[in-house]
Amino acid sequence: MPELPEVETTRRGLAPHVEGRRVTGVVLRRPDLRWPIPPQVSNALPGQRIDAVRRRAKYLLLDTAVGSALLHLGMSGSLRVLPADTPLRAHDHVDLALDTGRVLRFNDPRRFGCLLWQPVGETHELLAGLGPEPLSDAFDxxxxxxxxxxxxxxxxxxxxxxxxxxxxxxxxxxxxxxxxxxxxxxxxxxxxxxxxxxxxxxxxxxxxxxxxxxxxxxxxxxxxxxxxxxxxxxxxxxxxxxxxxxxxxxxxxxxxxxxxxxxxxxxxxx
DNA sequence: AATACGCCCTGCTGGC
DNA sequence: TGCCAGCAGGGCGTAT
Incomplete structure (x- = not known):
């Protein structure tokens, strides 16, 4: 589903429900998507407040004081904010529980997406070689x-x-x-x-x-x-x-x- | 450095 | 109706 407009749409839909909220728990139903999900997602993210939801290329970044969760939707991924007791569907791989009683739920049938971690002040390797944003002045x-x-x-x-x-x-x-x-x-x-x-x-x-x-x-x-x-x-x-x-x-x-x-x-x- | 291509995975469609 | 090949909005890793 997602090209840039859809990732940006996802970001805008997510932001009001997620920004300023604290992560109260992480549920990984698979240890890996495209790549293994790093331990920081389970260890460092709970307890943190999500200060901003940003987009770089087709990646979404959930910024906290200690680092950013980095999400890519691949070809079939989607993110929704749902009441915590919403029944699971096939391929609901990850939940980030929020202090609002809702969960940010990541679904991805093909598992071409990923959930990674970027410590504060660092740029993940996957983001390092990317070209300019198409909607920026740098692109003409x-x-x-x-x-x-x-x-x-x-x-x-x-x-x-x-x-x-x-x-x-x-x-x-x-x-x-x-x-x-x-x-x-x-x-x-x-x-x-x-x-x-x-x-x-x-x-x-x-x-x-x-x-x-x-x-x-x-x-x-x-x-x-x-x-x-x-x-x-x-x-x-x-x-x-x-x-x-x-x-x-x-x-x-x-x-x-x-x-x-x-x-x-x-x-x-x- | 730039290019070509295999491959990761599931689900759906279209042709037989 | 059932089966299966082919294809899907992405992009990395490796070989050339």
Missing amino acids: GDYLYRLSRGRRAPVKTFLMDQAVVVGVGNIYAAEALFMAGIAPLREAGKVSRERYRRLAEAVKAILGYAITRGGTTLRDFISPDGAPGYFEQELSVYGRDGEPCRACGRALRLSTIGQRASVWCPACQR
Whole structure:
């Protein structure tokens, strides 16, 4: 489920229920998700107050005075705040009990997500090599242009590289390239500065818009079924291979790029 | 350094 | 109807 807009939506939904609250207990029903859950989560976190819920890339950070719990939702993870006596469902792997009598519950069928720990003042290795936030001023067309010189990988692969820019997953990469009129297989190093400017603007526009759409799911956030689907009707290319381009009517094409399905318009994208 | 690819895991869909 | 291959919104680790 989660790309950056959904992680940000999760953060916004969580914050009012979690910020300022104290963690009264941790229940791990599995010792590991993608990686083993480090002992600090059980040892250091209980008793701490969560001062802030932050997002970096697709990671959520629960900040306390001694360190931050670091969560990634992978491809199938979700977080909900629930009454402590809410019956468990399959794949409810972790509960953080809060002093409000509620629990922050982490569910993740595929277990591609993780729960890690970052001591105060340190940056976890996984966060160290990440590129800029796409909605920050550090990310713009000139940045993409500079970084892409000499790169022979397809521009879509380049855009999805978390060391280049974070948070752009398979859906939004496809959508942004369509909006910018750039063919996803084009060599990253051969895209002009002007076109990278359009691409950066497209990334910002689409992610920003999707976050506002995610906002509409906020009110359901606590409800048992928080399945969003907020963006689906508005997709231009993702998942629409063979269907007509909404702009020109040509059949959209499917290519596999970097082992990911990639749909694009052979007429509108060059 | 950049690139290519296998792989972690479960659940669902579509074709037979 | 049942079965199973293929695929899914991510991204790390390793080899080249």
